[in-house]
Amino acid sequence: MSGQRARPSLQPGPRGSKTMWRPEGRSLTIAHQRSHRLLRSRGRRIGCVEGVVWVTLDRDERDIVLDGGEFFVVDCDAPVLIFALRGPAVVDIAGAGRHG
Secondary structure, eight states: OOOEEEOOOOOGGGGGGGSSSOOOOEEEETTTTTTEEEEEEEEEEEEEEESSEEEETOOOOOOOETTTOOEEEEEESSOOEEESSOOOEEEEEEESSSEE
């Protein structure tokens, strides 16, 4: 990690709840210190339902760390790696793109 942490896109939840968005896509569980790769994912929303994930974009210096209730919308065509940082994580993947 480069030490620079990107702010994920956040939307307020109802009545100040910690859930800042509603899962709408395909949910999957990533085991602790394991990863899931996505290809051609521009426009996909990666949401962390539970746990903490590190989202890396190929050739991108940003460190995108998502806690439960936060999400990030992929803004490039680079391959994406989602890594479970602290224990298993549940992520929701929604929008256009293709799994790899």
